[in-house]
Amino acid sequence: MASVIGESGRVDRQQWDERYSGAEFEWSVHPNQFVAAELADLPPGRALDLAAGEGRNSVWLAERGWSVTAVDFSRIGLDKGRKLSAARGVADSQVDWVVADLSEYEPAREAFELVLIAYLQVNAALRARVLAGAAAALAPGGTLLIIGHDLSNLTEGVGGPQSPEVLYTPEAITAELPGLRILRAERVRRTVERDGGTATAIDTLVRAVRPAR
8 A cells, every 4th residue: 555645645545445446456565565475474363454545465465374454544445456366266264354554453462473564554643653563462472564655766766645744764663663673674675567667666675573582
């Protein structure tokens, strides 16, 4: 999810419902490349996908044996995730599709072996709230993976939101994760199709774990 920001600085649910209302998927039915690379080797357990969008990452995790809670405020997006899940042969019980606004959603504490946040581009105050909840939701030894459009993408990359206030830096994200052990925090590049050719987009990637007791 690469969130649409309204005049108030809040994510606009109606705009996302409209984007997800087409027959085709907004991005892909395949997982984000960094999600696949970072999480492929983790043993499955309970996963929380915040801002799940059309569910491509949730379905990929479920296919790998995870029990997933997929949260997004767009019912239309999650409905497409359900359809993708069914098409892939994932059991109904494998993914819990939760329609909720992350400004209000409170995940269960210490309940998940994995929390994923991919391209939640919101203002700093809401981001801090979501990150605090995500960190608290990790079970001891659990992994938190965060991916988002990086601030440097404005001048060095292509695509993504154009408002600096919703863009990430590795430093800003790690500063919001006290108590977690940071395994990786860096800018990463991905190739995107652009005007009949290819271009480069720049993201922040942070991977952290809650220390085991």
